[in-house]
Amino acid sequence: MAFKKSNIPGEDIRLATEMTAKRRKLIDETPAAPLVYEYGVNRLAKDLHPGFVKAVIAEKTPCSADCWRIRLEPAAGEAFPYFRAGQFVTLSCRAGESFLSRPYSVISSPREALEGKLEIMVQRKGIFSTFLIDEAAAGTELIAGEPSGDFYFDSIRDRKHIVAIAGGSGVTPFLSMMKAIREGSEDFRLTLIYGARTRDHIPFDPEKFRGEGVEVIVVLSEEEAEGYRHGFITAGLLKEYIDCDTSVFMCGPDAMYRFVRGELESLGFDETKIRQERNSVGDREVSEIKAFRLIVHIRDAVYELEATNNETLITALERAGIPAVVRCRNGVCGFCHSRVVNGEYFIAKENDFRRSADKKFNYIHPCSTYPESDMEIDIPIMNP
Ligand code: FES
Numbered sequence: 001m002a003f004k005k006s007n008i009p010g011e012d013i014r015l016a017t018e019m020t021a022k023r024r025k026l027i028d029e030t031p032a033a034p035l036v037y038e039y040g041v042n043r044l045a046k047d048l049h050p051g052f053v054k055a056v057i058a059e060k061t062p063c064s065a066d067c068w069r070i071r072l073e074p075a076a077g078e079a080f081p082y083f084r085a086g087q088f089v090t091l092s093c094r095a096g097e098s099f100l101s102r103p104y105s106v107i108s109s110p111r112e113a114l115e116g117k118l119e120i121m122v123q124r125k126g127i128f129s130t131f132l133i134d135e136a137a138a139g140t141e142l143i144a145g146e147p148s149g150d151f152y153f154d155s156i157r158d159r160k161h162i163v164a165i166a167g168g169s170g171v172t173p174f175l176s177m178m179k180a181i182r183e184g185s186e187d188f189r190l191t192l193i194y195g196a197r198t199r200d201h202i203p204f205d206p207e208k209f210r211g212e213g214v215e216v217i218v219v220l221s222e223e224e225a226e227g228y229r230h231g232f233i234t235a236g237l238l239k240e241y242i243d244c245d246t247s248v249f250m251c252g253p254d255a256m257y258r259f260v261r262g263e264l265e266s267l268g269f270d271e272t273k274i275r276q277e278r279n280s281v282g283d284r285e286v287s288e289i290k291a292f293r294l295i296v297h298i299r300d301a302v303y304e305l306e307a308t309n310n311e312t313l314i315t316a317l318e319r320a321g322i323p324a325v326v327r328c329r330n331g332v333c334g335f336c337h338s339r340v341v342n343g344e345y346f347i348a349k350e351n352d353f354r355r356s357a358d359k360k361f362n363y364i365h366p367c368s369t370y371p372e373s374d375m376e377i378d379i380p381i382m383n384p
Contacts (some may be wrong), residue, residue, distance in 0.1 A: 047079070047081060047082075048081055048082060049081070049146055050079075050081055050146055051145075051146060051383065052143050052144065052145055052146070052382075052383070053074060053075075053078045053079070053080060053081070053143075053144045053146070054074070054075035054078050054141060054142075054143060054144075055072040055073065055074055055075060055078070055080075055091075055118065055141070055142050055143075055144045056072065056073055056074075056075055056138075056139055056140065056141050056142070057070060057071075057072060057132075057136055057137070057138050057139065057140045057142065058071045058072060058073040058138060059071040059138065060132075060133070060136075060138065063121065063203040063204065064200065064201055064202060064203035065198075065200045065201050066123055066124045066125075066201070067121055067122065067123050067124070067168075067169055067203035068121070068122050068124075068132075068133050069107070069119055069120070069121050069122075069203075070119065070120050070121075070122055070132060071117060071118070071119045072117075072118045072119070072120070072142065072144065073116055073117070073118075074116055074118075075141060079116070080113045080114065080116065080118050080144075081113075081146055081147060082110055082113070082114060082147075083106060083110055083113060083147030084110065084147070084152035084153075085106075085109060085110060085152060085153075085173070085176040085177040085179070085180035085185070085186055086105070086149070086151045086152035086153070086173040086174075086176060086177055087105070087106060087147040087148060087149045087151070087152060087173075088103045088104055088105045088106065088147065088148060088149045088151075088173075088328075089103070089104060089106060089118070089120070089144045089145055089146070089147055089148070090102065090103045090104075090144070090145035090148070090326060090327045090328075090329075091103075091104060091120070091128075091132075091142045091143070091144055091145075092142065092143045092145075092323075092326075093136070093140065093141065093142045093143060094321070094323075095128075095131050095135070095136075097320075097321050098127075098318055098319050098320075098321055099317075099318050099321050099322060099323045099324070100127060100128040100131060100318055101128065101318065101324075101326050101329075102126065102128040102129065102280070102329065103145075103148075103149075103280065103327065103328060103329055104120040104121070104122065104172070105120070105121075105151075105172035105173040105176070105251070105277075106118060106119070106120060106147065106172070106173075106176050107119045107120060107121050107172045107175040107176050108176060108179070109176055109179035109180045109183055109185065110176075110180060110185055111180075111183050111185060112179070118144070120172070121169050121171075121172045121175075121203060122169070123168055123169035145327050148327055148328065148333060148335075149277070149328065149333075151173055151249070151251070151275065151277045152173075152177075153177065153186055153188050155187070155188075158188070158247040158273075158275075159245050159246055159247040159273065160187075160188050160189060160245070161188070161189045161190075161191070161243075161245060161246045161247070162177075162188055162189070162190045162191070162246070162247050162248075162249050163191045163193065163238070163241050163242050163246050163247070163248050163249070164177070164190055164191065164192045164193070164248075164249045164250075164251075165193050165195075165233055165248065165249070165250045165251075165252070165256070165260055166192065166193075166194050166195070166250070166251050166252050167194070167195040167196070167252035167253060167256045168252055168253060169203065170250075170251035170252030170253070170256070170277070171192070171194055171203065171204060171251070172251070173249075173251055173277065174190065174192050174249070174251070175204060175209070177190055178190060178192070178209045178214045179209075181212075181213045181214055182209075182211065182212070182213070182214070188213075189213050189214075190213065190214050190215070191214075191215040191216075191217070191241050192209070192214070192215070192216045192217065193217045193219065193233055193237070193238075193241065194206075194216065194217070194218050194219065195218075195219045195221065195232065195233050195252070195256065196218060196219070196220055196221070197220065197221055197222045197223070198220055198222050198223040199220065199223060199225060199228070202218060206218055215241075217229060217237075217241075219231060219232065219233055219237065232259070233256075233259070233260055233263070234263055235263040235264070235266045235267050238260075238263055238264065238267065238269075239267055242264075242267070242269060244270075246273070247273045247274075247275065248264065248269070248273060248274045248275070249275050249276070249277075250274065250275070250276040250277070251276065251277040253279070254279060257276055261274065278328070278330040278332060279330065280328075280329035280330055280367075281312055281329060281330050281331060281348075281351050281367060281368045282312075283310050283311050283312075283315075284310055284348070284370060285310070286309050286310045289308050289309065289310050290308065290309045291306050291307070291308050292306070292307050292308070292309070292343075292371045292372075292373060292374045292375060293305075293306065293307075293374040293375075294306065294307040294313070294316060294317075294371060294374070294375050294376075294377070295341075295374075295375070295376040295377070296317065296322060296376075296377055296378075296379060297341070297376075297377070297378040297379070298322075298378075298379055298380075298381050299381055303320065303322055305317070305320040305322070306320075307371045307375070308371075309346075309370055309371055309372060310370070311370065312366065312367055312368060312369060312370055313345075313364075313366035313367075313369050313370070313371060313375075313377065314326050314329065314336060314366045314367040316371075317366065317379070323382045324336065324366065324379055324382070325379065325380045325381070325382045326366075326367055328367070329367045330351060330367065330368065331347070331351040331352065331353045331354075331365045331367060331368030332353050334353070334354075334365065336365050336366050336367050336379070336380070337358070337363055337364075337365060337380065338363065338364055338365070338366050338377050338378060338379040338380065339361075339362065339363055339364075339377065339378040340362040340363070340364055340375065340376075340377055341376035341377060341378060342375070342376050343371065343372075343373050343374055343375030343376060343377075344371075344372040344373040344375075345364060345369050345370060345371055345372050345373075345375065346369070346370045346371075346372050347364065347365075347368055347369050347370075348368070351368040352368065353365070353368075364377070366379065
């Protein structure tokens with residue numbers, strides 16, 4: 001309550017003596033409703049950014065010679081958040097002595113995820129994907145990070161016609177986009193050009209997606225078949241579909257990026273209209289594999305393990321069963337941001353997305369960092 005100082009002598013004392021009664025009256029008149037601690041906007045932020053969601057494997061279905069679709073459902077009391085078609089989730093779980101994780105693009109549409117159906121496609125490649133295909137049974141509980149990444153259509157940045165170029169399981173973000181276009185939650189035209197060796201290596205049914213706003217061209221490199229193009233995704237093929245009002249999105253192996261970029265360059269295609277999803281940072285080639293001692297602090301806990309110079313720090317941590325915080329696995333998102341207490345390390349230039357302050361104060365992203373000596377690091381705690 002405001003107390004206004006009076007110029008009348010003695011008036012201040014009178015006002016002060018009335019203060020207690022006025023306050024009591026206000027307290028008595030106040031309803032005994034509980035205080036509001038959580039507002040709608042906070043609940044919305046929490047729904048959109050839950051951090052982590054516990055999910056269980058509901059169904060596994062083979063969909064090509066080397067790919068499986070895995071449908072996840074939220075664990076009891078959990079819900080999948082909204083995402084943009086094209087984003088990924090990072091799944092993780094304990095497998096034997098190790099704690100494994102890997103990002104997967106979502107193939108469900110945003111609407112399907114809100115209905116509790118989150119589907120990913122897994123290619124038999126790498127430890128975690130092989131574990132999911134061969135060992136993780138229906139009912140296995142996984143931790144799903146919130147949807148992340150910026151590989152989605154942006155009406156300010158991108159043209160209304162997207163030519164999407166994919167190979168292998170790189171088709172996954174485009175499956176979600178094509179569903180979203182059909183459902184009306186995305187408003188752009190998409191032409192998918194998918195490269196596969198044979199029809200047995202196509203992990204989706206092109207006919208199911210063709211239709212309003214979506215065109216699908218499949219290029220087979222080792223088989224000739226009616227209704228399919230034969231060969232590779234060359235400049236000759238690309239120029240049938242791109243023009244000056246097209247953006248190109250690419251998702252697939254690095255070799256495909258190099259080849260298609262060369263073809264686009266030969267057509268004089270504007271490089272600023274090309275976007276490509278980044279792949280995880282993997283092992284590196286070294287002339288001699290050396291093992292180092294790695295000391296890891298997570299708040300008050302201290303771990304000691306072995307790390308080799310050809311694997312990223314995150315791989316060493318996961319192999320040792322330490323639940324390390326990770327999301328993109330390619331050095332971009334900064335989610336695994338950690339402090340180097342001491343030691344030497346190597347980060348490839350193309351995977352070094354640290355801020356200049358991080359470099360100055362010796363912070364790294366363990367998902368893109370390799371040890372070059374014994375090291376001591378301080379990493380964030382995982383709060384599933
Ligand atoms: S997980 Fe994204 S930078 Fe390491």
